[in-house]
Amino acid sequence: MKTKEASGTRSDPVDTSSAGSDSEKKPEKKVRTPEQIRRRDTTRKWGEISLFSGPALIVFLVFVVLPVGLAMYYSFYNWNGIEKLDNFIGLDNYRRAFGDPAFLHALRNNLFVVGMSLLVQFPVALVVALVLNRRFRGRNVVRMVIFAPYILSEVITAVLWLLILQPRGPLDAVMEHLGLGGLKQLWLADLNLVMWTVFFVISWKYIGLAIILFLAGLAGVPQDLQEAATIDGASWWQVQRRINIPLIAPTIRVWMFLSIIGSIQLFDMVWVLTHGGPAGASSTIATYMFQYGFMRSQYGYGSAVAVILFFLSLIAATVYMSLVLRRDNANDTNGG
Amino acid sequence: MGAEDVSTMTEQKTSNEADVRVRRFRLDYGNILAIVVGLAAVAVTLVPLIYVVLGGFRTTWQLADNPAGLPHPWVFSKYGSVLTSARFWHQMLNSILVAAGTTTGVILLGTMAAYPLARYNFRAKGVLYVIFTLGLMFPIGVAALPLYLLIRDLGLIGSLWGVIIPQIAFQLPITIIIMRPFLKALPKEIEEAAQIDGLGRVGFFWRILVPLARPAILTVGVLAFIASWNAYLLPLLILQGDASGHTLPLGVQQFQTQYSSDTAAILAYTSLAMLPALAFFTILERRIVDGLTGAVKG
Numbered sequence: 001m002k003t004k005e006a007s008g009t010r011s012d013p014v015d016t017s018s019a020g021s022d023s024e025k026k027p028e029k030k031v032r033t034p035e036q037i038r039r040r041d042t043t044r045k046w047g048e049i050s051l052f053s054g055p056a057l058i059v060f061l062v063f064v065v066l067p068v069g070l071a072m073y074y075s076f077y078n079w080n081g082i083e084k085l086d087n088f089i090g091l092d093n094y095r096r097a098f099g100d101p102a103f104l105h106a107l108r109n110n111l112f113v114v115g116m117s118l119l120v121q122f123p124v125a126l127v128v129a130l131v132l133n134r135r136f137r138g139r140n141v142v143r144m145v146i147f148a149p150y151i152l153s154e155v156i157t158a159v160l161w162l163l164i165l166q167p168r169g170p171l172d173a174v175m176e177h178l179g180l181g182g183l184k185q186l187w188l189a190d191l192n193l194v195m196w197t198v199f200f201v202i203s204w205k206y207i208g209l210a211i212i213l214f215l216a217g218l219a220g221v222p223q224d225l226q227e228a229a230t231i232d233g234a235s236w237w238q239v240q241r242r243i244n245i246p247l248i249a250p251t252i253r254v255w256m257f258l259s260i261i262g263s264i265q266l267f268d269m270v271w272v273l274t275h276g277g278p279a280g281a282s283s284t285i286a287t288y289m290f291q292y293g294f295m296r297s298q299y300g301y302g303s304a305v306a307v308i309l310f311f312l313s314l315i316a317a318t319v320y321m322s323l324v325l326r327r328d329n330a331n332d333t334n335g336g
Numbered sequence: 337m338g339a340e341d342v343s344t345m346t347e348q349k350t351s352n353e354a355d356v357r358v359r360r361f362r363l364d365y366g367n368i369l370a371i372v373v374g375l376a377a378v379a380v381t382l383v384p385l386i387y388v389v390l391g392g393f394r395t396t397w398q399l400a401d402n403p404a405g406l407p408h409p410w411v412f413s414k415y416g417s418v419l420t421s422a423r424f425w426h427q428m429l430n431s432i433l434v435a436a437g438t439t440t441g442v443i444l445l446g447t448m449a450a451y452p453l454a455r456y457n458f459r460a461k462g463v464l465y466v467i468f469t470l471g472l473m474f475p476i477g478v479a480a481l482p483l484y485l486l487i488r489d490l491g492l493i494g495s496l497w498g499v500i501i502p503q504i505a506f507q508l509p510i511t512i513i514i515m516r517p518f519l520k521a522l523p524k525e526i527e528e529a530a531q532i533d534g535l536g537r538v539g540f541f542w543r544i545l546v547p548l549a550r551p552a553i554l555t556v557g558v559l560a561f562i563a564s565w566n567a568y569l570l571p572l573l574i575l576q577g578d579a580s581g582h583t584l585p586l587g588v589q590q591f592q593t594q595y596s597s598d599t600a601a602i603l604a605y606t607s608l609a610m611l612p613a614l615a616f617f618t619i620l621e622r623r624i625v626d627g628l629t630g631a632v633k634g
Contacts, residue, residue, distance in 0.1 A: 045456065045458065046458070048452070048456075048537055048538060049452040049456055049458055051538075052448045052449060052451050052452050052541070053448070053449045053451075053452050053453070053464065055445050055448065055449075056445040056446060056448060056449035056468075056508055056512075057449065057464070057467075057468075059445060059501065059504060059505045059508070060467075060468065060471060060505050060508050060509075062486075062505070063479075063483065063486075063501060063502045063504075063505035063506070064471050064474055064479060064502075064505045064506060064508075065467075065471075065474075066482075066486070067479035067480075067482035067483040067486060068474050068478055068479050068482075070482035070485075070486075071478060071479060071481060071482050074481070074482065081485060128373055128377060131366075131369055131370050131373045132370050132373060132374055134366055134367065134370055136367045136370045136371055136374070137371070138371070138374065139370075139374070141378075142374035142375075142377065142378055144618070144621055145377075145378045145381050145382060146377050146378065146381055147621070147625065148381060148385075148614060148617060149381060151562060151613050151614065151616075151617040151624070152566075152610055152613060152614070153565065153566030153567075153568065153584075153585045153610075153613070154566065154568065155566075155568050155585035155586075155588055155589050156585065156588055156606060156609060156610045156613075158589075159588055159589065159592050159602070159606050160384055160385075160388050160606060160610075161384065162592065163388070163391070163599060163602060163603060163606075164384055164387060168400070168403065169403050170387060170403040170404040172403070173402065173403035173404040174404050177404070204380070204381075204384070208381070209628070211377075212625055212628075212629075213628070213629060216625070216629040236366065261475075265475045265477055267477055267568075267569055268568040268569060268585075271568075272568075272589050286477045286569075289477065289480075289481075290480075290569075293480075293481045294480075294481060294484070294573065299481055299485070302481050303481055303482065306477065306478045306479075306480070306481060307478070309475070309477060309478055310473075310474070310475075310478040313473060313475060313478075314473055317473055
């Protein structure tokens with residue numbers, strides 16, 4: 001009896017409803033000990049919890065956790081997605097990936113986008129945000145327009161720029177008109193240039209997000225700090241460097257995190273712009289995975305590439321969280 | 337003595353006024369810079385968009401002859417043929433259905449899941465929350481291949497449900513992360529009052545909490561809608577087959593490959609496909625920005 005009680009407190013509601021069937025129910029109803037009331041409340045609570053969180057948990061486990069787990073499982077097999085899954089090859093898929101120059105090139109391209117985002121997008125977005133952080137006529141319109149490309153899908157953005165950048169397209173025409181015809185390039189077909197073009201298009205779409213996030217951070221900086229510094233004779237740049245930038249550092253770090261994760265997972269934009277071409281020059285880990293895993297039906301190998309992609313994001317996220325976000329949280333608790 | 341005091345005071349006053357004048361001048365200077373930078377940013381953003389919209393009013397011959405010119409004469413047939421094509425409207429409808437289904441599912445499941453995590457005390461609460469938040473680390477790309485096989489085995493290839501259900505699953509983490517603190521912050525007194533009035537915790541959730549949480553629900557809803565509207569990889573895998581079964585991003589991409597020689601038609605198709613997103617954005621801009629900055633802080 002004692003063990004049954006203990007198990008009853010923790011099991012799901014189905015269990016107790018059967019326990020409360022006729023034979024046991026009657027004596028319990030006469031005298032309810034506090035222990036029994038507590039037990040009933042606990043089961044009821046667990047019933048509610050599973051009712052509320054259960055559906056989401058099931059959907060999440062089946063369609064997020066299970067596929068990721070399966071990817072790890074498949075990655076140890078040589079498998080085309082149809083035949084029996086019995087050709088276990090250990091770590092061969094991983095060895096193959098790291099021995100394939102095409103994969104390493106894709107990896108380098110992802111790192112290129114990560115690095116360039118931090119080196120180019122970040123300073124540009126920061127300066128624009130600092131300059132725009134004031135009241136001026138048309139401020140709301142400017143903010144809204146700058147942010148608009150973020151709402152467009154990567155596919156539409158890519159098609160739009162595909163048409164602008166095509167040979168004999170509008171960009172070439174404008175360059176000729178300005179007497180810069182000599183600088184015309186095959187923007188998306190030049191092996192050495194294509195990643196720069198891809199990076200430009202990514203920046204066009206995503207820099208607005210950075211600017212708007214920074215502006216939101218700046219709106220939280222107390223006005224009197226800036227005013228006090230200005231009265232004390234600090235120049236505009238000194239106010240930015242000593243007050244505004246340090247105070248929005250948490251926002252900046254969060255943006256960096258989002259940018260790094262996004263750059264590692266880059267797919268849609270590149271796939272529509274170039275399909276990873278020419279000759280794999282603009283491929284990313286995700287386009288490489290799609291090409292091998294899906295189009296060539298190498299599900300085992302594709303899964304191994306997906307797992308590598310996952311671990312890259314995970315490493316970036318963990319390092320980031322432990323180094324940076326924890327510090328922010330610590331500061332928050334100290335300050336609050 | 338007194339006269340001296342007065343004179344220093346007036347001196348101070350004038351120097352203060354000078355300060356203010358200098359500061360005001362400096363602010364104006366900054367305003368000019370802000371307007372110049374703002375206009376430049378607006379131009380960089382808008383020119384490509386305007387090119388696409390105007391290009392749809394030209395013929396492909398006009399575009400080839402003068403790629404950067406204005407429509408001359410204005411041609412309405414390209415937009416007309418897109419607007420009268422069943423394919424375009426099918427794709428629009430599919431996008432709307434997928435986005436609406438995803439949004440509804442995410443709001444329902446996400447808010448329900450966040451409720452115990454916010455307002456119950458139970459063992460494994462922390463673990464449950466961590467499980468959901470870890471989902472943020474699983475990009476859809478990592479799960480794509482097994483997810484495709486799973487959907488195939490469920491017989492949902494080509495079905496909108498095959499896109500909607502996984503999208504709900506992948507949108508749950510961010511939804512729960514935004515909803516939980518919001519539900520948590522609602523004062524305990526409301527819950528006690530509800531209990532005294534005889535509402536159980538389930539009744540409290542539906543009758544009190546959900547109506548109060550409307551701002552947060554709107555935020556997560558908008559985020560889910562945008563994510564679904566713009567999704568590409570999953571529809572690409574799942575919605576194979578006829579173009580009328582595609583969503584708009586797939587449709588635009590396919591139209592572009594299929595009619596690559598008819599630039600004007602692609603421009604018309606693209607601008608009509610981006611219009612709903614831009615309209616949606618203009619109406620809900622505040623909510624979207626708040627949602628994103630909130631999600632980032634959360």
